[in-house]
Amino acid sequence: MKTTVNSKRPVNLDLSTIAFPLPALISITHRITGVALFVGVGLLLWGLDLSLASEESFNSLKECLDGVFAKLVLWAILSGLIFHLVAGIKHLGMDMGIGETLEGGRLGAKIVLVLSIVLIIAAGVWIW
Amino acid sequence: MVTNATSLGRNGLYDWLIQRASAVVLGVYFICVLGFFLCPGEATFADWHAYMTSTYMKVFTMIALISFMGHAWVGLWTVSTDYLTSLQLGKAGTTVRMIFQGGLALILLAYLFWGVQILWGVK
Numbered sequence: 001m002k003t004t005v006n007s008k009r010p011v012n013l014d015l016s017t018i019a020f021p022l023p024a025l026i027s028i029t030h031r032i033t034g035v036a037l038f039v040g041v042g043l044l045l046w047g048l049d050l051s052l053a054s055e056e057s058f059n060s061l062k063e064c065l066d067g068v069f070a071k072l073v074l075w076a077i078l079s080g081l082i083f084h085l086v087a088g089i090k091h092l093g094m095d096m097g098i099g100e101t102l103e104g105g106r107l108g109a110k111i112v113l114v115l116s117i118v119l120i121i122a123a124g125v126w127i128w
Numbered sequence: 129m130v131t132n133a134t135s136l137g138r139n140g141l142y143d144w145l146i147q148r149a150s151a152v153v154l155g156v157y158f159i160c161v162l163g164f165f166l167c168p169g170e171a172t173f174a175d176w177h178a179y180m181t182s183t184y185m186k187v188f189t190m191i192a193l194i195s196f197m198g199h200a201w202v203g204l205w206t207v208s209t210d211y212l213t214s215l216q217l218g219k220a221g222t223t224v225r226m227i228f229q230g231g232l233a234l235i236l237l238a239y240l241f242w243g244v245q246i247l248w249g250v251k
C-alpha cells in the first residue's frame with residue numbers, strides 16, 4: 001500500500017485500549033451485521049428458491065421452519081437485517097446533517113438500540 | 129486524492145453515493161417483501177407465488193439484487209481495506225486482500241445469476 005499520509009504520526013489500533021461509547025458500539029455492530037447479511041442473503045435466496053420452485057418445496061420449507069434450529073437461523077438473519085436497517089437509516093439521516101452533534105449522536109444511538117430491540121423481539125414473536 | 133484500483137466508483141465520493149442509493153433500494157425492497165408476511169391470514173403458496181412472480185416484484189427483485197451487489201461490494205471492500213492490510217498482515221496484506229476481493233466478486237456474481245435463475249426459471 002502506498003503511504004499517502006505522514007507515516008510518523010502515532011497510530012493506536014489496539015482496540016483493548018480504546019473506550020467504546022454506545023455510538024461506537026452501534027457503529028461496529030452495523031458493520032458486523034453488514035458482513036453477516038452477506039451470508040444471510042445467500043440463505044434467503046435458498047429459501048426463496050425453495051418457496052417458489054413448487055408447492056411441495058414450499059411445504060417442505062414450511063415444515064423445516066417448524067424446527068427450532070431453522071427458526072433461530074431465520075431470527076438471526078432478520079435480527080441482523082433489522083439492526084442494519086435501523087442503524088443504516090440513522091446513518092443516512094446523519095449524512096443529511098441530522099443529529100450530528102455529540103449529544104445528537106448519543107441520542108441517535110439510543111434510539112437505534114431501543115427501536116431495533118423492540119423490532120427484533122417483535123420478529124421473534126412473529127417467528128414463534 | 130487517494131485512488132484505489134479496486135474501489136467500485138473509482139473514488140470515495142462515488143462509492144459513498146453508490147452505497148447510499150443502494151441502501152435505500154434495499155431498505156424499500158425488504159419492507160415490501162416482509163410486508164407480504166405482515167398481511168393478515170396464512171401465507172399460502174399460491175399467494176406468495178403470485179406476489180413474487182408478478183412482473184413488478186420480479187423486476188424489483190432484480191434491481192434489489194444489483195443494488196445488493198454494489199452495496200455489498202463497497203461495504204466489504206471498505207471492511208477489507210480496514211482489516212486486511214499490511215498493517216495487520218505485513219507483506220501478505222495486499223495478496224490476502226486481493227484474494228478476498230476476488231472471491232467476493234465471484235460470490236456476488238453467483239448470487240446474481242442464482243437469483244435470475246430462481247425468478248425466471250420458475251413456472
Ligand code: HEM
Pocket residue numbers: 030031033034035036037038041084085086088089091092147148151152154155158196199200202203204206207
Ligand atoms: C441486505 C443486505 C445488506 C448487506 C449485505 C449490507 C452490507 C453492508 C456492509 C458490509 C457495509 C459496510 C459496513 C462498514 O463499512 O462498516 C454496509 C454499510 C452500510 N449499509 Fe448495508 N447492507 C445491507 C442492507 C442495507 C440496508 C437495507 C440498508 C438500509 C438503510 C443499509 C444501509 C447501509 C449504510 C447507510 C451503510 C454505510 C455505513 C458507513 O458508511 O459506514 N444496508 N452494509
